[in-house]
Amino acid sequence: MDRNLNIIIDHNSQEPIYKQLYDQIAYSISAGILSEGDFLPPSRTMAGILDINFHTVNEAYSRLRESGIITMAKNRHYMVSSNMNKNAMEKIKPKEKALINEAIAMGIRAEDLRKSFDGIIKAMKNKSNGD
Amino acid sequence: MFDYSDIFGFIFTIVIGIMLSIIPYVTEKSAVFGVRVQPGQPVFRRARREYLIAVLITTALLAALQLTIFLKYALFFIFSPFILIGFSFIIYLIWHYRILNIKKKEHWEDSEGGMVLGTFVVSRSKFPLEYAIPGIIILATIFIAGAIYYPSIPAIIATHYGANGLPNQYSKKSIGAVFSPGFIGIGITAFMYLLSVAISRTSLRADSSQPDAAERAIIFRNRISILLLLIPVFMNSTFLLSSLEMWDVIHPGTATIIILIIPILILLVAIIPFFYMTGQLGSNLKIGTANKSEINQGKSINGQPKIRDDDKYWRAGVIYVNSNDNRILVPKRFGEGYTLNFGNKVSIILFSLIIAIAAIILIIVTAFALY
Numbered sequence: 001m002d003r004n005l006n007i008i009i010d011h012n013s014q015e016p017i018y019k020q021l022y023d024q025i026a027y028s029i030s031a032g033i034l035s036e037g038d039f040l041p042p043s044r045t046m047a048g049i050l051d052i053n054f055h056t057v058n059e060a061y062s063r064l065r066e067s068g069i070i071t072m073a074k075n076r077h078y079m080v081s082s083n084m085n086k087n088a089m090e091k092i093k094p095k096e097k098a099l100i101n102e103a104i105a106m107g108i109r110a111e112d113l114r115k116s117f118d119g120i121i122k123a124m125k126n127k128s129n130g131d
Numbered sequence: 132m133f134d135y136s137d138i139f140g141f142i143f144t145i146v147i148g149i150m151l152s153i154i155p156y157v158t159e160k161s162a163v164f165g166v167r168v169q170p171g172q173p174v175f176r177r178a179r180r181e182y183l184i185a186v187l188i189t190t191a192l193l194a195a196l197q198l199t200i201f202l203k204y205a206l207f208f209i210f211s212p213f214i215l216i217g218f219s220f221i222i223y224l225i226w227h228y229r230i231l232n233i234k235k236k237e238h239w240e241d242s243e244g245g246m247v248l249g250t251f252v253v254s255r256s257k258f259p260l261e262y263a264i265p266g267i268i269i270l271a272t273i274f275i276a277g278a279i280y281y282p283s284i285p286a287i288i289a290t291h292y293g294a295n296g297l298p299n300q301y302s303k304k305s306i307g308a309v310f311s312p313g314f315i316g317i318g319i320t321a322f323m324y325l326l327s328v329a330i331s332r333t334s335l336r337a338d339s340s341q342p343d344a345a346e347r348a349i350i351f352r353n354r355i356s357i358l359l360l361l362i363p364v365f366m367n368s369t370f371l372l373s374s375l376e377m378w379d380v381i382h383p384g385t386a387t388i389i390i391l392i393i394p395i396l397i398l399l400v401a402i403i404p405f406f407y408m409t410g411q412l413g414s415n416l417k418i419g420t421a422n423k424s425e426i427n428q429g430k431s432i433n434g435q436p437k438i439r440d441d442d443k444y445w446r447a448g449v450i451y452v453n454s455n456d457n458r459i460l461v462p463k464r465f466g467e468g469y470t471l472n473f474g475n476k477v478s479i480i481l482f483s484l485i486i487a488i489a490a491i492i493l494i495i496v497t498a499f500a501l502y
Contacts, residue, residue: 005251006337006345011439012244034253041251041334048456048472049249049336051439 005034005041009050017052021060026069029080030124040070040078067091133198135389139396140197140208146399147212148190151219153403155179157410157467161340161438164226165448165465166234169438170340174233178226186219223465227448245439248339250348252332259357263327266320266363273313273371277378284309284378309378312370320363327359330469333460338412340438347413354409355468358402368394411467444474 007024009017028034040046043061047054061078064070068088073079103113155163156179160170164178193211201207233239288308289298302308330352337344373391375381383390408415444453451461454474459481463470471478 003253004345004349005253006248007251008246008248008339009439010246012246038253042457044455044457045334046249046251048453048458049251049334050247051336051441051455054455 003033003038007046007050009052011051018056018059018063021046021050021057022063025060025064029069034080036080036082038080039073040080042077133202135386136208137198137202139389139392140211141194142396143208143392143399144194144197144211144215145190146396146403148186148193148215150399150403150406151215152183152186152190153407154219154223154466155182157406157415158465159338159340159411159462160414161338162411162448162464164223164230165445166227166230167438167440167442168230168234168239174230178230182219182222182226185222186215189218190215224447227465231442246339246437247439248337248344249334250337250345251334258328258331259353259360262357262360263320263324263363266323266360266367269364269367269371270313270316270320273316273367273374274310276371276380277310277313277374280378280380281309288377288379290377310374312374312377316363316367316370319366323359323362327356329460330359331356333458333469335412335462336441338414338438341414343418344412346418347416349413350416351409351411351413354405358405362398365394365398406467409467412462 005025005028007021009020011017013020025034025040034040040061043054043057046052046057050057061070065072065078068081068091070078071081100113104110161167163170163172163175164182168175193214197207197211284304286304287301288304289300290302290308290311291298291300307314333352335348335352337348341347369391372381372394376383376387376391381390410416442448444456445451445464448464449470451464451470451472452474453472456472457475458472459475459478460469461472462468471482473479473482
């Protein structure tokens with residue numbers, strides 16, 4: 001069976017389009033739809049089909065690249081990078097901190113937060129194994 | 132009373148007419164007469180039905196004319212598809228602008244909002260190459276048979292036949308003349324193969340108004356790829372038959388035209404249920420709930436439109452011009468299959484090339500005919 005990356009862009013949403021793109025590509029990787037070495041569509045193809053500006057696609061791609069989720073291959077296409085990214089833990093730390101701060105400020109107990117984290121990770125693993 | 136070409140012309144007109152009349156029933160559910168809409172308005176049903184009836188009545192009239200007034204002009208059937216296409220396009224345009232007006236008046240869509248579902252090819256596990264084999268076998272048969280019969284082929288061969296089944300053009304025996312249908316077969320087979328590969332690699336915008344839109348689009352694309360690989364089976368069968376006749380191996384006499392075009396007629400008849408059951412982007416497919424994907428459960432937010440309005444990229448709803456899109460082949464809006472993106476320089480060059488090649492072939496053929 002062919003593998004296809006499905007992206008849905010909601011032009012009614014308040015969320016910026018590059019963020020919608022970023023999140024869905026990251027999701028596709030965590031759900032196992034995209035795997036290491038897969039190429040992402042050229043930004044002009046992505047832009048044409050989703051009816052967005054190709055600079056917006058480039059914005060999402062360059063942020064994914066900064067996070068180390070994708071890399072530029074020799075043929076100048078973006079490629080899903082290997083999971084052996086040494087700086088990954090460093091890069092995710094500020095986001096984790098921000099999230100934990102927010103959760104504690106909202107009055108969520110550390111224990112419940114940990115449980116919720118585990119639950120989400122478990123669900124994602126089941127999903128990528130199930131397909 | 133009727134000769135073969137009259138009967139053939141009659142059937143041919145009816146088949147083309149049926150194909151044209153069902154177009155509104157095979158398009159994307161959210162593209163009605165080339166206008167992007169939220170599906171389900173009662174006026175769409177009326178538009179589809181009236182279009183169907185008008186095209187079928189015209190078809191019946193043309194078919195009747197062929198067996199009466201135009202009986203002596205056997206080649207009338209060559210023009211009847213053009214008449215039908217022209218007529219159905221006029222009815223299409225009437226409904227296109229009518230629906231566009233209603234859309235504007237009733238503010239069906241807000242031009243800035245909407246959702247778009249894109250399905251992008253990440254990797255193909257395998258190209259359905261096996262479907263190309265039957266066509267290639269028939270093509271090979273032409274050349275093997277030609278090699279076997281070559282010594283017995285007469286020194287002067289008929290290379291063109293009139294509608295009455297009698298030859299009206301001759302050539303001296305040569306490799307080029309003997310195998311000319313075979314060479315055209317190679318060209319068509321190669322072209323269909325390339326087109327099939329190209330289509331199997333195209334990413335698509337799915338019709339997010341339907342559930343399972345992405346799955347539908349993927350099944351549709353695979354089916355079109357396979358169909359393109361199977362078309363040479365029928366074309367090459369015609370070339371095989373015409374070669375055998377040219378080489379004086381078979382003598383169908385007045386039945387020439389019907390024998391030669393039977394494979395293509397079979398293809399056209401078989402394509403109708405295929406198109407109807409698949410639908411553009413798989414719109415008519417029956418998909419079980421088992422393989423529903425999560426990403427695809429489109430939701431309407433605060434009553435805002437669910438589908439992105441892309442009318443501005445479609446001239447009259449049929450010609451796609453979008454320079455922000457680097458694809459060459461895009462799915463049609465009114466019809467089933469693909470069209471070119473005229474906002475892309477490459478496709479304009481390709482289109483001009485195809486027209487130029489067709490013109491050159493026409494000029495060469497005409498020049499030979501005069502000689």
